[in-house]
Amino acid sequence: MIQFENVSLEYTTDQYALRNVSFILPDGSFTFLTGHSGAGKSSLLKLIARLEKPTAGDIIIDGIDLSRVKPRQEHKLRQQMGLVFQDNQLLDDRSVFDNVALPLIIGGYRYSEIKTRVKAALKRVGLGHRAYDEPLSLSGGEQQRVGIARAVVAKPRLLLADEPTGNLDADISAEIMQLLMQFSASGVSVLVATHDTGLLDTFDFPRIQLHQGKLVDVHAGAPRNRTRAQFTSGEFA
Amino acid sequence: MAIESGKSAKRPRPPSATRNPNPTAHQNTVGAHTTLAMSDSDARQSKAWTYSRRGYALAQSFRQLRRRKLASLSTLLVFGITLALPALIFFTANSLAALGNRSVGEESITAYLTMQTLDLDGAALAQRLQSQPGIKATRYVSRDEALALFNAQTQINQAVELLGENPLPGAIIVYPDTSALNESAIAQLASQLDQLTAVERVQFDLRWVKRLQAVLNLGRTIGWVLAGFLTLTALLVIGNTMRLELLRRQNELEVSRLLGASRSFLNRPILYAGAVYGFIGGVLACGIALLALNGLRDPTAELSALYSGGFELLLPTVSQLLMVVAGATILGLAGAIVTLCQPKTQFLQNRRTGI
Incomplete structure (x- = not known):
């Protein structure tokens, strides 16, 4: 609340x-x-x-x-908390997977769990197949979905x-x-x-x-x- | 929502979260992306360590080096060359110190004995003096030996023969102990010898040694001052590089901060980058210094031979090399810390943008 x-x-x-x-x-x-x-x-x-x-x-x-x-x-x-930004704030110099993994790295999660959670989050936003692409190769909508995946990957309330x-x-x-x-x-x-x-x-x-x-x-x-x-x-x- | 501290803040790790042996299996139906995704994924399998906090920081440091190869190489070369001279001075310090000690060590005090002193007494006195503190060794030169040496070194032996007797006294050559050698100790030793009844006169001359030592001391001081300035320059180079690194990574830092990164998480990649730059710069400095040292060895040996000296530039020991690399790494780390402590860069990390 x-x-x-x-x-x-x-x-x-x-x-x-x-x-x-x-x-x-x-x-x-x-x-x-x-x-x-x-x-x-x-x-x-x-x-x-x-x-x-x-x-x-x-x-x-x-x-x-x-x-x-x-x-x-x-x-x-x-x-x-999960934060979603207007300009999605993705880091262009790394893959979609790494962008979504960032909150989990910050949170100190193990690699095995990072991999599981990131794949689940990307799948949930319909981008499981773009995990190792660079953000700049995605459309605006896809980039925003990556931003959402990143926001929810750590399961915020x-x-x-x-x-x-x-x-x-x-x-x-x-x-x-x-x-x-x-x-x-x-x-x-x-x-x-x-x-x-x-x-x-x-x-x-x-x-x-x-x-x-x-x-x-x-x-x-x-x-x-x-x-x-x-x-x-x-x-x- | 609860704010916890330490490791308890981490969420529980379900046992089901095991490593998937084929993480890209689900991607095999997506056409053109499949091959690329699989190969990248396989590559990433071997980089699991980059997903830990420290591994991430280290990977980011190396990533910056890789992404800006030319700029990084230039910085590393500047850092390496700047540190090479202090390293060279450090490596040659032992050789120069040995030169100073050897020059003094080869000096001696000559105590000329009275004409009445017999060879046996002279030899006994020399033996007795050798056991005294401050004296490394003694050598007794009898009157006959002195005459023989005199005849060998001069062309006036016929004049000496005209005298009908040996005009030269016996002498004791005293070699002072180099471990406690200084000007006042030499003077005191000479004074003690002069007071002996068997001794007629004491002769010693340390002027040229003192001059050499003064020159060496001056050279050493200039060297260390120069080394200090160059080390400071290296620190500034690293500091400036880290500052640029911070500016380049501003976006990443801001995003990470918004995602909940702690101060240490934000600072760690910069600190690691500083240490990496320092380490590689230190290795380069060692390499450059070794090349320079190798180039200087032959000319130095030739010069030393001209002065009948045994001086040679010694190659550094492994521990000396490690000390230089460790020092450079610490210097790089210090440069990064100085950068992070600057108010302006603190401001960079405290910028509240994004939302």
Whole structure:
């Protein structure tokens, strides 16, 4: 569960990225984070990933108050999250397999398990046959799927995606969303930051809308999605 | 979600996660990719060590060397050549020290005895002096032997014969002990000899030895200062290389950090790269120094022969070579540490981009 309590992020005096944002996201939920560019979506994701620290308020993830996490333990927190980026952030000088293996190498897994998990993750995103190709030889959609495989290979409980379909056309975007939904269905909490209205119209999931750093609206999503994600509007603060 | 520390943070490793003997078996149906995938996969089987944290860091270090062969070679050559002179000085230090000691060691103090001293007494005195501290050896030169030597070395033996008797006194040649040899000790020994009743006069001359030693000391000092500067230069070369390495790997570092890499995981490849550069640079420096030493040996031997000296440049021992390689490796590591400790590179690793 992710809980924001009156969280503010102030970069300079009177220049707020986020202001008094409060909400609760239950385990296994699939939620959109929407808003125009500069609304504070990326800042919110950075706060969750502990890449930024709030200037006010509390962030609690699975009962852990992030303000109590020591700097030397922040990387362990991130190891338990999966991050998907708009530009997929793949390392071009190594194979798809090695890109997906990176979180497991960082986590100190044995080679046998790395191999098993990477192959399973690539198979799950439909790229088992491209394991030893270079990322640049893949299409944009395939690269993003590799990014997703890398994000989920360590079996995180939380998946943060920042504009994961930003560079993709509608059909590929739908594929990517289906993949993220699959992971959500398997119990992973997914938070997708996007300003793609077409995507929001197609997938009627709960959403948090930000505007100029403030939480301006919440939408509970279609009932079936609420049920599956165990998400209720009442859990918004 | 729980934040644990140490090894307990690692997820449980199910026993089912065993190594697949044919990891590409599922790829055999994908047409054009099959052959490439299989061969690459087979190659990767032998590189399992690169998937451990330390193995990954080491593999990344070597990967950078391989990917930028020319740039890496240039850097290594600069590093090797820069370190070659300090290595050469280190290798020749023992030979030069031996030259200084031998020059002093071959010096002697001559105590001329009174004309009344008999040969037996002179020989006994020489024997007695030999057992004293600070004296390595003595040799008694009788009056007859002195005359014979004199006649052999000069052309005025007829003049001596006219005198009717041997005008030369007996003498004791004293060789000081080189282990405790210094100017004041020699002077003190000469003074002690001079006080003996059988001794008429003491003669010694260490001026040229002192001059040689002064020249050697100056040369040694200049050598070490130069070596210090060159070592500092090597450190800066490595530091700069590591800084460029950090810049080149900025994207990888940022991605790794976002994926949960610890500070040590991020720093390790740079530290390993520094050590690898240092090690290879040290080996190159040894090679260059050995070549130079080999080239200098013959001219040095010829020069030494002209001065009737037995000086020769000795080849370094295995331990000396290992010391140079170890020193260069430490230098490379130090360069990497200095780079990582710089505020600007810390900033590089703390950049929060990606999301």
